[in-house]
Amino acid sequence: xxxxxxxxxxxxxxxxxxxxxxxxxxxxxxxxxxxxxxxxxxxxxxxxxxxxxxxxxxxxxxxxxxxxxxxxxxxxxxxxxxxxxxxxxxxxxxxxxxxxxxxxxxxxxxxxxxxxxxxxxxxxxxxxxxxxxxxxxxxxxxxxxxxxxxxxxxxxxxxxxxxxxxxxxxxxxxxxxxxxxxxxxxxxxxxxxxxxxxxxxxxxxxxxxxxxxxxxxxxxxxxxxxxxxxxxxxxxxxxxxxxxxxxxxxxxxxxxxxxxxxxxxxxxxxxxxxxxxxxxxxxxxxxxxxxxxxxxxxxxxxxxxxxxxxxxxxxxxxxxxxxxxxxxxxxxxxxxxxxxxxxxxxxxxxxxxxxxxxxxxxxxxxxxxxxxxxxxx
Numbered sequence: 382x383x384x385x386x387x388x389x390x391x392x393x394x395x396x397x398x399x400x401x402x403x404x405x406x407x408x409x410x411x412x413x414x415x416x417x418x419x420x421x422x423x424x425x426x427x428x429x430x431x432x433x434x435x436x437x438x439x440x441x442x443x444x445x446x447x448x449x450x451x452x453x454x455x456x457x458x459x460x461x462x463x464x465x466x467x468x469x470x471x472x473x474x475x476x477x478x479x480x481x482x483x484x485x486x487x488x489x490x491x492x493x494x495x496x497x498x499x500x501x502x503x504x505x506x507x508x509x510x511x512x513x514x515x516x517x518x519x520x521x522x523x524x525x526x527x528x529x530x531x532x533x534x535x536x537x538x539x540x541x542x543x544x545x546x547x548x549x550x551x552x553x554x555x556x557x558x559x560x561x562x563x564x565x566x567x568x569x570x571x572x573x574x575x576x577x578x579x580x581x582x583x584x585x586x587x588x589x590x591x592x593x594x595x596x597x598x599x600x601x602x603x604x605x606x607x608x609x610x611x612x613x614x615x616x617x618x619x620x621x622x623x624x625x626x627x628x629x630x631x632x633x634x635x636x637x638x639x640x641x642x643x644x645x646x647x648x649x650x651x652x653x654x655x656x657x658x659x660x661x662x663x664x665x666x667x668x669x670x671x672x673x674x675x676x677x678x679x680x681x682x683x684x685x686x687x688x689x690x691x692x693x694x695x696x697x698x699x700x701x702x703x704x705x706x707x708x709x710x711x712x713x714x715x716x717x718x719x720x721x722x723x724x725x726x727x728x729x730x731x732x733x734x735x736x737x738x739x740x741x742x743x744x745x746x747x748x749x750x751x752x753x754x755x756x757x758x
Contacts, residue, residue: 383450405420416438427455428451428454429451503526516571534565554625561635592631595635
């Protein structure tokens with residue numbers, strides 16, 4: 382499994398124009414201008430842990446991608462892909478921090494294509510898994526699995542529409558959850574049998590989709606507070622775009638708040654120690670703010686100390702302007718207006734990007750969430 386994961390890493394780096402051959406164990410390597418890589422390996426009594434970190438500096442932002450592979454002496458091997466995205470920008474309303482939208486990277490899609498990946502019992506595949514009545518018990522076990530970290534998306538159907546067409550539509554809606562959520566499509570008979578086996582409130586109606594959160598139990602599938610997406614939203618052109626973005630946010634939120642397995646936590650602690658030793662204090666993931674930050678343009682809102690009175694003006698300071706406060710207030714209003722307009726344009730651009738995402742050759746290097754999958758060796 383580790384060989385296939387490293388092959389996907391090389392393909393991902395090569396597609397971005399990075400020199401993957403320069404990546405050497407135990408040292409920082411320059412992959413291209415503004416992009417550094419670090420490979421670490423640690424062996425202990427539990428297994429072997431390998432991490433490849435890629436840090437990409439862009440203008441005044443920085444992306445950090447960690448691919449960690451664990452080969453345990455006992456239990457399945459696992460892969461952990463974690464992407465640390467730049468912090469959001471201040472939204473115009475409420476002065477709240479807005480997270481940047483980030484698409485699923487090609488590396489994550491490639492991993493689930495070549496690895497028999499699972500989140501607990503749930504299967505992580507690049508396209509929805511078809512469920513027949515015979516496979517229904519396994520699906521219910523996956524929903525109620527206490528070790529599951531991500532969402533399980535289940536769509537119902539009936540005979541009014543061909544199942545392959547419906548499955549393709551669900552795959553389009555769930556494209557931003559690949560590697561973060563397990564997606565299933567029930568055939569008509571499995572949809573009816575699921576309604577018979579579970580409580581009425583847990584049944585999946587035809588042409589609807591249910592997102593089961595971690596925490597569902599065998600006796601109460603609604604314990605994890607699942608979310609239902611209606612047929613109207615799934616079938617509407619504009620609603621489908623919103624559903625795809627909504628499912629993406631739900632999947633990212635679930636994995637971000639999930640608890641890592643003990644093996645992954647231990648590996649992270651050991652590899653972080655080695656990273657600190659190589660890079661120096663403050664350069665491990667989670668301390669990105671201490672890295673040397675690229676220069677930003679002059680901030681018009683930066684606070685510059687002003688003298689309190691003409692008598693306090695030190696040598697070299699200009700005399701205070703009585704109209705300065707009024708002019709600053711006017712400029713501040715203009716900045717707020719332009720910021721609001723920019724946010725509106727950015728949201729429109731994001732919607733257009735989401736609508737045409739499947740036509741992009743490269744989707745951007747980011748996840749802004751954590752994906753951890755286990756796999757059979």
